[in-house]
Amino acid sequence: MTSPQPLTARVLERGTSRLVAYDFGAHLASWEVDGRPVVRLAEQAVLDGSRAIRGGIPLCFPWFADGPRGTQSPSHGVVRTTTWRPAPPTGTEIWAWELTSDDVAGAPGHEHLDGPFALRYAVSLADTAHAPRLQVELVVSNPGDTPVRMEAALHTYLAVADLTRTSITGLDGAAYLDKLDGVRRRQDGPVHLAGAIDNVYDSSGSPCVSVDDGERVLDVHAAGATQCVVWNPGPEQAATMSDLGDAEWRRFVCVEAAATGQHALHLPPGGSHRLGCTVTVQQDTAAP
16 A cells, blocks of 8 residues: 655745745645744644645635535535645735545535535735735635535634733624534633634624734635634644644734635525635734
8 A cells, every 4th residue: 555645835925025835725824924834734734735735724625524414525615625626826925725525525524515506716926025914715615406505614724922911903893603512602801812712703794803812913804704713622632633843833823714604605506606705914013
C-alpha cells in the first residue's frame, strides 16, 4: 500500500502578504501579513491528503458538522477531503477551483447527497499598506431539475494573540443557539471569549463583526450568509485533537459565514447562491 505523500502547496507573496493554499479541499491554509498570521494553519495540521486540513479556511458543504439529521459523515461534508480542479481566475482573483457532485461519486459520504451540485470557489487579495484585505467566495449551483437543500460554511480560523483577552463586536442583540448546552439565547453586548464556545448566530444578509485581541482588530464581513458561527474547542476538547498543538486553542477563534439547519440554502432547479467572506486587517490597537 502506497503511503500518503505531502500535498503540493500553492504559494503567493505579494506586498506584505503571504498566502498558502492546496487543491485538496480547495483549502486556503494560511494568510500572513508582515510575517504575522491572520488566517491560521494549525501547527500539527496533516498535509498529506489522508484527512481534512486543520486551520485556514475549511469549506463545509453540503452539510455542516454531522448534518441536520445528526447522522451524516464525514464531518462537514464531502468537499473538504476532495481534490478540486483548478479554474481560471478572473478579475482580482488569485486562485479559483471547481467541483461537482460527479467528482465525489463513490467517495465516503456521497450517499448522503440530497441532489447534484456544482461549485466554484475563489480567493482574492487586496494588499495595501493600510488595511490588507482577503476575500473568499463560494458559488453554489443546482444543475438538477428538482429543488435541493444544502448547508455551507466558510470555517475561517482567525489568529489572535490570546483567546482569553479577545472580544467580538457586531452581534449585539442577535439570537443564537449555544450548541454546547442546546439553549437558545440573545447576545447582550460583545462576545467575550474565555474557552470553549460554539454559538450559531442568526445573522442574515451581510453581517460584519470585529475581532479584537487587544493588539489588532480583524473585521469579518460576510456576504450571502444566514448565520455567523463563533467556535473554539477550548482546552478539554483541544486536548483530544491530534492536529492541534499544546495550548494552541488560545491562539485562534473561528468566525464563520454560514447557512445551516433551518437557515440552510434552498436552491431551485438552475439556481445558484454566493456565500462570501472578507477579512480586513485594521491598524494594530497596540501601536503607539
